[in-house]
Amino acid sequence: MAIVDFMKKHFKHFNAASCVDAAEGWVKLLKENGKMFVTLAGAMSTAELGISLSEMIRQGHVHAICCTGANLEEDIFNLVAHTYYERIPHYRSLSKADEQELYNRGLNRVTDTCIPEDEAIRRIEKQLLVLWKRAEKLGERFFPYEFIYQLFEYRMLEEFYEIDLKDSWLYAAYEKQLPIFVPGWEDSTTANIFVSNKIQGEIQSLSIVKSGVEQMESLVQWYQETAGEYPIGFFQIGGGIAGDFPICVVPLIRQDLQQEECSLWSYFCQISDSTTSYGSYSGATPSEKITWGKISETTPSYVIESDATIVAPLIFQYVGERLKNHQKEMVSAARESTLSSSL
Numbered sequence: 001m002a003i004v005d006f007m008k009k010h011f012k013h014f015n016a017a018s019c020v021d022a023a024e025g026w027v028k029l030l031k032e033n034g035k036m037f038v039t040l041a042g043a044m045s046t047a048e049l050g051i052s053l054s055e056m057i058r059q060g061h062v063h064a065i066c067c068t069g070a071n072l073e074e075d076i077f078n079l080v081a082h083t084y085y086e087r088i089p090h091y092r093s094l095s096k097a098d099e100q101e102l103y104n105r106g107l108n109r110v111t112d113t114c115i116p117e118d119e120a121i122r123r124i125e126k127q128l129l130v131l132w133k134r135a136e137k138l139g140e141r142f143f144p145y146e147f148i149y150q151l152f153e154y155r156m157l158e159e160f161y162e163i164d165l166k167d168s169w170l171y172a173a174y175e176k177q178l179p180i181f182v183p184g185w186e187d188s189t190t191a192n193i194f195v196s197n198k199i200q201g202e203i204q205s206l207s208i209v210k211s212g213v214e215q216m217e218s219l220v221q222w223y224q225e226t227a228g229e230y231p232i233g234f235f236q237i238g239g240g241i242a243g244d245f246p247i248c249v250v251p252l253i254r255q256d257l258q259q260e261e262c263s264l265w266s267y268f269c270q271i272s273d274s275t276t277s278y279g280s281y282s283g284a285t286p287s288e289k290i291t292w293g294k295i296s297e298t299t300p301s302y303v304i305e306s307d308a309t310i311v312a313p314l315i316f317q318y319v320g321e322r323l324k325n326h327q328k329e330m331v332s333a334a335r336e337s338t339l340s341s342s343l
Contacts, residue, residue: 003317004325015306022269022302023318026233029267029300030061030323034231036267039246040067041238043110044308045074049237050169052313057172059320064222065173066181066246069188072144075170076151077120080160084119088112125193127156132194135208143210143218144190145173145180179222181215183245216249223249224262233267234295237308239274251293265295269302271311 001009011020026036040049044067056062078085088094088102091112099109107114108121115121131147134140142150151157152174165171173180185191197203226232236243253262268286286301295301304311 002321003314004321007314007318015304015311018302018304019306019311019315020318022235022304023315023322025267025269025300025302026061026235026315026319027322027326029231029233030319031326032231034233034266035063035226036061036233036235037064037066037246038062039234039236039238039242040065040071041236041240041242042068042308043070043074043113044237044312045071045078045169046110046113046115047309048078048167049309049312050075050078050172051167052316053169054167054172055320056316057169057176057178058166059323060176061319061323062178063226064179064181066183066219066242068240068242069144069182069185069191071242072148072170072180072182072185073124073188073190074115075168076124076148076157077115079163079165079168079171080123080157081116081120082162084116086114086116088114121189121193123160124151124157124190127151128190128193129197129202130156132197132203132208136203136205141208141210143180143215144182144185147209149174149177179218181219181246183212183215184241185209185212212245216245216252219246219249220253220257224253224259227263231263231266234265234269236268236270236272237312239270239272243270247289247294248292254293264293265299267300268295269304271304271306271308273305273307275305 007016007020007023011017029036038053044053053062086107088109089112091109102109102114106117108117109115128147128151131150135142135147148170152171186195191209194203194209195206198206223232234247236247247265250262250264253259254264268289270286286295286299286303289295290297
């Protein structure tokens with residue numbers, strides 16, 4: 001049974017029904033020539049969301065991404081060190097001594113998964129330093145994701161690949177040359193490495209990596225150019241800076257730049273297990289965003305209170321199947337029209 005058929009049959013109520021509604025809303029947006037903006041918070045790359053997200057990117061169903069620095073780098077960590085990762089199924093019952101032992105072994109735990117320090121983090125450190133020094137020598141500056149794209153462009157990590165490239169969402173984004181906005185990049189391991197090299201004198205200036213406010217300026221330009229032709233949806237996984245940073249681009253344009261003709265986000269969905277509470281951004285309902293001029297009262301909006309590692313792959317597969325069937329129907333209709341004309 002296809003995922004579409006399974007979900008329509010079984011996902012009838014509550015969060016399950018919201019999954020189907022949100023997926024259908026995504027399909028409708030793209031059928032109407034819209035674009036989808038996806039945000040990644042939490043540890044989605046370590047959770048290997050790339051297996052399903054990369055296919056969505058390849059199929060042209062995702063058009064820009066905003067993620068934390070951790071999600072940017074952890075997709076690469078998994079790409080080059082997958083066999084060295086350790087899964088800890090009993091992570092809920094670990095003692096402090098167990099955690100110390102993992103640290104002593106060079107294993108950084110993210111819920112049930114341990115990232116190997118030497119094989120993952122240190123494996124890409126030298127290559128990034130080469131790119132940072134090269135940019136400094138040439139007087140060039142790049143966004144964090146552009147340095148990652150250069151790792152692919154110059155084939156600097158090929159000897160270390162341990163998973164199929166098709167399961168890396170970053171590689172799929174590189175192939176499509178999607179813009180990736182990474183607010184708060186300094187809160188990441190690679191940024192820590194970058195700063196340490198500056199302190200040690202390997203790099204002379206921190207400015208070779210473009211700042212967060214420059215990323216906002218770039219996002220404004222992307223939104224203005226895209227919204228001039230297409231409706232834009234916002235699919236948010238988790239909360240925090242990955243979601244809050246980009247969604248603010250609309251009130252920035254409409255209120256601060258006073259370009260009130262700029263369209264609002266045309267679709268909004270958030271997957272979060274953070275329950276609604278006072279003062280909680282992650283738990284805020286979409287209706288609150290109306291008061292900030294981000295969406296309108298008529299914007300299709302969905303909240304799915306569940307684990308994104310379960311929900312997101314289902315929605316991605318659902319959307320992919322529905323749009324693939326739609327394309328087949330369009331081709332079939334075109335053939336019938338051509339045949340009728342010839343008769």
